[in-house]
Amino acid sequence: MKIIPIPCLADNYAYLVICRETKEAAIVDASEAGPVLAGVEAARAGSVRDVSAAGREGARPIAIWSTHHHWDHVGGNEEVAKALAIERVLGHASDDGRLPGLTDKLADGDTFKLGTLEVEVRHIPAHTLGAVAYIVRRPGGGEAAVFTGDTMFVAGCGRIFEGDPAMMHASLSKLASLDPATKVYCGHEYTEANLRFAAHVEPSNANVRALAAKARTTREAGQPTVPSTIADELACNPFLRVDSPEIRATLGIPAGASDADALGAIREAKNTFR
Numbered sequence: 001m002k003i004i005p006i007p008c009l010a011d012n013y014a015y016l017v018i019c020r021e022t023k024e025a026a027i028v029d030a031s032e033a034g035p036v037l038a039g040v041e042a043a044r045a046g047s048v049r050d051v052s053a054a055g056r057e058g059a060r061p062i063a064i065w066s067t068h069h070h071w072d073h074v075g076g077n078e079e080v081a082k083a084l085a086i087e088r089v090l091g092h093a094s095d096d097g098r099l100p101g102l103t104d105k106l107a108d109g110d111t112f113k114l115g116t117l118e119v120e121v122r123h124i125p126a127h128t129l130g131a132v133a134y135i136v137r138r139p140g141g142g143e144a145a146v147f148t149g150d151t152m153f154v155a156g157c158g159r160i161f162e163g164d165p166a167m168m169h170a171s172l173s174k175l176a177s178l179d180p181a182t183k184v185y186c187g188h189e190y191t192e193a194n195l196r197f198a199a200h201v202e203p204s205n206a207n208v209r210a211l212a213a214k215a216r217t218t219r220e221a222g223q224p225t226v227p228s229t230i231a232d233e234l235a236c237n238p239f240l241r242v243d244s245p246e247i248r249a250t251l252g253i254p255a256g257a258s259d260a261d262a263l264g265a266i267r268e269a270k271n272t273f274r
Contacts, residue, residue: 001017001018001019001020001117001136001138001143001145002016002017002018002020003015003016003017003018003145003183003185003227004016004018004039004043005185005224005226006035006036006039007035007189007224008031008032008035008036008076009031009032009072011188011189011190012029012031012032012072012073012187012188012189013029013185013186013187013188013189013224013226014027014028014029014030014031014032014035014036014039014076015027015028015029015147015185016028016039016040016043016059016061017065017114017117017136017145018043018059019114019115019116019117021115021116022115022116023058023059023060023115024059024060024062024114024115025040025043025059025060025061025062025114026061026062026063026064026065026114027040027061027063027064027065027080027086028064028065028066028067028134028147028185029065029066029067029073029074029147029149029187030064030066030073030074030075030076030077030080030081031071031072031073031074031075031076032075032076033075033076033079033080033083034076036076036080037080037083037084040059040061040084043059044058044059061084061086062086062087062088062114063086063088063089063090063104063114064077064080064081064086064088064089064090064101065090065091065134065147066089066090066091066095066099066102067091067131067132067133067134067147067148067149067150067151067187068091068092068095068099068127068128068130068131068132068149068150069091069095069098069099069128069130070128070150073149073150073187074091074099074100075100077089077099077100077101078100078101081101087103088103088104089101089102089103089104090102090103090104090106091104091105091106091130091132092105092106092107092123092130092131092132093105093106093107093130094129094130095128095130098130099130106121106132107121107123108121108122108123108132109121109122114136116138116139117136117137117138117139118136118137118138118139119134119135119136119137120134120135120137121133121134121135122135122174122175123171124148124149124151124152124171124172124174124175125162125163125167125171126151126158126160126162126163126164126165126167126168126170126171127149127150127151127157127158127159127160127161127162127163127168128150128161128162128163129162129163131149131150131151131171132149133146133147133148133149133151133152133174133175134146134147135178135182143183144178144179144181144182144183145182145183145184145185145227146175146178146182146183146184146185146230147185147186148175148184148185148186148187149186149187150186150187150188151168151171151172151175152172152175152184152186152233152237152239153186153187153188153190153191153194154184154186154190154191154194154195154211154215154225154226154228154232154233154237155191155194155195155197155198155208155211155228155233155236155237155238156190156193156194156197156198156237156238156239156270157172157237157239157267158187159267159271160264160267164264165260165261165263165264165267166260168239168260168263168267169242169259169260169263172239172240172263175230175233176230176233176234176240178230179230180229180230180231180234181229181230181231182229182230183227183228183229184226184227184228184229184230184232184233185226185227186226189224189225189226191215191219191225191226191228192212192215192216192219192225194237195208195211195212195215195236196212196273197238197269197270197273198212198236198237198238199212200250200273201238201246201247201250201251201266201269202238202241202244202246202247202250203246203250204246205235205236205246207232207235207236208235208236211228211232211235211236238266238270239263239266239267242259242262242263242266243259243262247262247266248262251265251266251269253265253266
């Protein structure tokens, strides 16, 4: 598979996912039509940096996969679908009426294919109640990727708008249970800010320092910090490290507090961190 990040708006990412064997492609989170259409055309022409032969031979977008209903992830759905003659727009069933162009109403555990690639849907509510992740795997195992929208960021998580801390903890736990080598593609370029917070709450974590140095170099080169991996997130993401004694001590979270309560306290601290 080939995955091409497409920067949109101020700090969003859409993604073009291409099956190398069949050239079928999907667009994840078509937030803004112009950059997405330009990204698809660049992939077809082979002008994207490191684009695969599959892209040069003509990626064929057949679907839009929406992770949740917020406008900065779905604002381009209808224009992109019309311009590329895409008939399928996927999203969670609970987003019916809130997600533009929705045709395929998904539930947790649904599976389907993109060319030869195997795709699994995980319902991961809390940022919004209809948030979903798309897990894409090559047949027979091996390379895997997950598109997490605004639920899991590199070293962070989204604000809890429609759920509660217990719901976010459960959703992040679903993602954390994936194979550690799974590549994580999130909805925004928040990595450096997230890592500053991670270093603040867990200053002894050498993994955070190493990932922050890598992110700084990557951004200075003008490149996206995505993807990370589930292994990176387990090592660095404070919202997956709610049982860390250092994080709890830094934020004054009682040792006996539940993991969900600890996550809520960490999220509140992140909301006001500058």
